[in-house]
Amino acid sequence: NGGGDSASEIFIASANPMTGDSAQFGDMKVKAIELALDEINEEGGIDGKNVKLIVGDDTGNPKEAPNVAQKFAGDDKILAVIGHWNSSCTLAARGIYEAASLPVITDSVNKQITDGTTPHMYRISLTDTTQAYNLAQYAFNKLGKKNAAILFTANDFGTGLKNDFTDEFERLGGTIVASETYFEGQSKDFSPQLTKIKGQNPDVIFIAGYYVETALIAQQAGPIGLDVPMIGTEGISSEELIKLGGDAVEGIRFAAFFHPEVEFPGTKEFVEAFRSKYNKEPDNYAALAYDSTKLILEGIKQNGATRDGITSYLNDVEDFPGVAGPISFVDNDVTRNILILEVKNGKIDLADIQLD
Amino acid sequence: MFMEQLSNGIALGSIYALTAIGFTMVYGIIRLINFAHGDLYMIGAFLTYTGLTLFNMPIVPSFLFGMVGAAAFGIAIAKFAYSPVFKAPRINLFLSAIGIAIFLENFAMLIWGPETQSFPSVINNKVYSFIGIRISSLQLIILGSTIVLVGILTYVVQYTKLGRAMRCVSQDMDVSKLMGINTDRIVYLTFALGSGLGAAAGTLVGMYYKAVYPMMGFVPGLKAFIAAVIGGIGSIPGAMLGGLIMGISESLGAAYISSGYRDAIAFIILIIILLLKPEGLLGKGIKEKI
Amino acid sequence: MKILEANQVTKAFGGLVAVNNVDFHINEGEIVSLIGPNGAGKTTFFNVVTGIYPPTSGEVRFLGETIKKSRPSEITKLGIGRTFQNIRLFSSMTVLENVMVGQYCRTTSNLLATILKTPKLIREEKEVEKKVMGILDFLELTHLKDEIAVSLPYGYQRRVEVARALATDPTLLLLDEPAAGMNTGEKIEMTNLIKKIRDQGYTILVIEHDMKLVMGISDRIYVLEYGNKIAEGLPKEIQNNEKVIAAYLGKGGNE
């Protein structure tokens, strides 16, 4: 590769953690993007041009992210970027993309990312606030819980969720009996936090974090004698949760944007292709990355291979048929529904009780 | 509640202690802060995991495979990365170790992938409880093996000829040679032992949390360092003491102060202890004769 | 005038009494030697005088004032310079730089002056250099000034140690085995050197095991054994003191 001259190729880029604590997430995303590109290239590319992916590793660190961004921004052949995964990275890098009018589709959830100052930044996932509100309502109204404990990861994702969940849950009339924190990728032992939470007698635990820690939390809760329902966000929506957590994660409910059985046009084919290519279950991030790629490719098809063309396509797109549901952007934020999933019999299923 | 937190602390502390033993032993003998210790711990856990899942071996051979494999890694590292630097200033050794640590983490990522893998349940982890204290069989195994290892290693280092030779090598390599000590062999042996112990710790912890992943050694490596220093770096019983102190203070700190400052508590204890006793709790401050 | 005076000085390490109730003094312009068997407490006595160890009991008076709980750097400033039994030169520095460090405590430029290179600093640096070059000349080290000090042969390293101590402008100079590791010829040179230094107006206290050197330069001699002072007096007296011969000199001491 690399031999082809650039005029006959089209480049898009993806910036994600490829090494370090969160490398697994970047890995999933890149797999999905490559799947989408393979599909189009097998069909002969766009106007006979192959589409290629350039991967940048931000290591999940906001210090690295701007360097990656600058590299992409300064590279005229790159037309669009998918990423960054960490909100802190997206926040650190967005100014650079903006200055280069380079469209970016991110799945970071921090609400500030789409605060109106960076019109080239699109979010394909829902903000932390939206998720937290919905989950608070779900816990209070649908599950009838009144005393919640929160375990949140000490990054912007976790703290944002914690704050918003607290606000909404208390507004609804519930009580937050405990808020404990931990460090993603570093904390392995949760027994002090869980013991403390147990002392406060919550009737539900909200875990604002990712699947690895959630699996550990669920496993460690049992021996401590803490037996209350747990709910979480899209951050734990992954088959890996079950692999890691085993029996302990039975019954956990969480928000998600994607489930293989919630079928939209193309969902089934995507899931099958992903499985057969990687021998893995696609997760939320994979689905969103796949959809992001498809969106960009469609933009190129329709408006030509330019940054501005893609941007204007994204501004105007309405109900694009994504594998995780139809996509439209309002003020750069996607509009989509939240699914509630549940671990049942060692499988992720749609929960019996859904949000309205 | 307090008793429960205390038992949480002891369980956690014995994990730190187990990790710190190998670390402190290597330090005691080569005066090397083996930053890669945590990563050898990770390699050991991954090798055991590979033995279990890929080669479908039973747990005991897998465990041995992990320990021996990590020991081999340890020897290779000692041979190629550390031995050539022994004569340079100490800080070079220090950085060489950091380089190796970075390498091992990323090497594991290349080989096993970045994601967390679930460690198969091989031991029926029963929970026993009495007077408000809960302890699981794996916690007992970890605590038990820590105590046994501390005993054995202390005996070897303090009272055997081999141990004396190890201590000599730590002080003056040239003169150790003049005593007829095969210093290379001592160094490799030390590393093999330290890495094997690290691997055992990594595997047990992997079993305990049912998870292995490339970055799993980073924090334990650092914690082992702190535990070793609290106890008096180079002192094997000190490593155990330091580990327990850290585990307990973290648990109680997380419970009664704030879980966000949990890791800071370990460091604050470290700093307080060092200011009161600069050579650590059981460390021997051998003053330089002027 | 008594430059240094020790009254009932004791230093114990745990149960081990390294220096025991020693009375001692040295007058201006004297060369006094401190001798005694290995482990008698001579170096320890130096370390007490220079503030490296606080005495367990007793007092040390320098120029009439009691030295109380001072740190070594302050004692050096008061005017006591020393060399070490195990040579301790600054390993990354040249001979010149090593000796210049000696002048540290006699200069005052602060950080701001250093950065701005004030005229005062320039003047000070010039003076330091002049002084240090003088000392190097005096000790015949000038031709080695740009060598890394620790790469020199032993004998020269000892000299650099002496030069460095002289550069602190001491009133009293303490030399701990200045001739150790030297051959006879070099020892003679060192003997002459010490005399020459004294003639410049310094007061000198020497620890040495080489009796030729000791007898050749000392005005008075103190003898320690197991921390106790077992004799003091003129060289002649010491040489014939039965106790000293038995404990220290042996039959060859008279050669």
Added chain:
Amino acid sequence: MLKVKDLHVYYGGIHALKGLNFQIEKGEIITLIGSNGAGKTSTLRAISNLIKSKGSIKYKDQEINDLNAEKIVGMRLIQVPEGRRIFTALSVEENLLMGAYLRKDNEKIEEDLQYVYKLFPRLKERTKQYGGTLSGGEQQMLAIGRALMSAPELLMLDEPSMGLAPIVIEEIFQAIKEINQENGLTVLLVEQNANIALQTAHRGYVIETGEILFTGNAKDLLHDDRVRKAYLGEE
């Protein structure tokens, strides 16, 4: 017993030994004298293979230039290094036992230990003290004692008299002579104190700037003008 031929040592750009030649017969005491920086220590370090050297070193008819240092020790070629270099964090007794590291004859070891204590009563008083806190002279005694514990056949001493009290120096050299006479110990003595060295030794070599200047019978050297002038400080 030891034959050194055309020995060269380099420290970076410094050519410290420039083709040294000398030899020692079994049962001899040989001394190497020379001024500071002449290359005496370098010679001993090269023989023990603590530093790299070029040339041939034959010990008991075997080429040892490429043998590991510890192998050479195993052949009972023992060195007391310059500057004491005892193990500071080991007790006096542990230091002494380290000398006997390669030995298996436990009874003989105990006997030798007592011999060393007899030779240096000071050490006996301090068996449990850390080596590092001994006085300079005590450390020197320990270094020599440690080497004696190795049951040497050829003992190389690098400035053993440094920092020792006159009476102790006398005792040590007396002891060296005794062991040499009674047990046939071969000795290579490096000394600054040329006087006592030549009085103790059978033969001597004079080394300057990395080369052997001349050699001879110890008695003769003691009266040789060149030696008297340069190393005995006589006009």
Added chain:
Amino acid sequence: MSKIIKVLLNLALYSGILYIGIIILSKVFDIGTKRFLVFDEKKKKVASIGFLIFTGLIPVFLSKNTYALRTSILVLIYIVLALSLNFVLGFAGQLSMGHAAFYAVGAYTTAILTVNYNVPFWISLIFSALVAAIFGLLLGIPTLRLKGDYLAITTIGFGEILRLILINWTSFTRGPAGIPGIPSPTIFGYTINTNTGYFYILYILALITIFISHRLLNSRLGRGLIAIKDDEVAAEAMGINPTFLKILAFVLGAAIAGIVGGIFASFIHYVNPDNFTYMESVVILTMVVLGGVGSIPGVIVGATVLAILPEALRGISTYRYAIYGILLAMMMIVRPQGIISMASLKGGGGNENSRSQSSN
């Protein structure tokens, strides 16, 4: 299995290339230092001025390539950071592994003052220096009792505690969300918000830092510091008060790191605790050691190489850090004294039978 072989082959290939690179570079630098050393003062001056002009024109050369220009800004940031650590490590010989903490303090001071209190950038930068200096003073204190490894772990602890405070004290620091929207500085009414502008601000700061290092090194205080590094006991016996000098080194190093932190905050307009992890301290430390502890040109080269290297390796993304690790270990073996060591500047050099062997 085939995957393992592929990984190993790739690693061998990349490290082989790097190894050859290192060997060639070290030869070049050796010859360079030798040549440079025989220069007389006048030629040295000419060479330095030429170098200054050349480096000063970098933004002009790179005006088209924003990425390269950004990278050169990072290089300048790291040069200043490494030189500031060099005061502590290279001059005073104190092994500090928490240097990123001062950088963080500087960055957060500027961020909080400009964003929350609308303090003008330049004034907040002064505060960055002051606050960081105060922290330097605080961290200097343990060094009075601790040495070597003990000091190292204490400084790591200090850095981590600070980072945890940044994360947990959300009401003040906004915690893990970080502080966005840090403004650009203005000079005479012009707002400096281009890469070129930041380049020159940092360029001047780097020059000042080099200047201070140089003045210090060749002065009474510098000699005092190096004396402490070489032998603290002997230094005391020379009348040097190690307490004072060590703290001075910490305060000075911290203040400069604080300033560069403030500029960094403004440059990326966003600070986040993740910018200042323990690894960041390690990176700075590595630059100093790799370049040559205590040697000013060495530290500059070390910082430059290590700031560019991760960018240069970006192309082999997943192998990048594995290679970085190998390189680090390899450099310590191939060139333990650093790229341009202090000894080589004094005309000495390493050798295989080196001194450290012969002295205890």
